[in-house]
Amino acid sequence: MGFIRTHQGDRVGADGLVWGVDPMCRVLSEHGLHIAPSTYYEHIRKRPTARMFADAAVIDAIWKLRQKMMFYKGLGSRKMWIVLRRSED
Template structure:
């Protein structure tokens, strides 16, 4: 995160001044740390994630397979069918990180229907649910 911040602002301020300011504010980073991280090869996980994500995008765009509605479970099964062995949690993480969700079936429905004509019970505690001591205030909510 710090490395990407430096990379985004290095043209305007320079690497060394940014590192000096960050170190002065408690985020100790040397310019050599930035350059080492910049030149480092991506990790095995990052490379694997990239190939899996590219495949997820292809499947999600394919109307005959993902149809744009597959969640992580269906996507995981589609990837297995394609011959790509990947953990379900990896598919879930990648889809979550990229803001991709499956379509939800059905519609939301109300579980209760309030009766607006019925009388409301009096508010004896005036919406203050804190008690001065144990066993001084008891509140019950009955549902028929």
């Protein structure tokens, strides 16, 4: 998806052809990477969900804990979950 976004609208060759999403998807499909143009446009329009925001908050809390205390860097997921639950109280 990033490749298409980066190169969309680039001028190619001496005649100055402009690459669009459809031709790029067609060329990528010829090389074994099947992406439909509708999939690309859906990905562009997609907004962050509540779950994405919640996951980002948890990742941020883990990062802050690990910066605050070196001991927390060695904790696995189960013990880190216990520490995070305890810190909410």
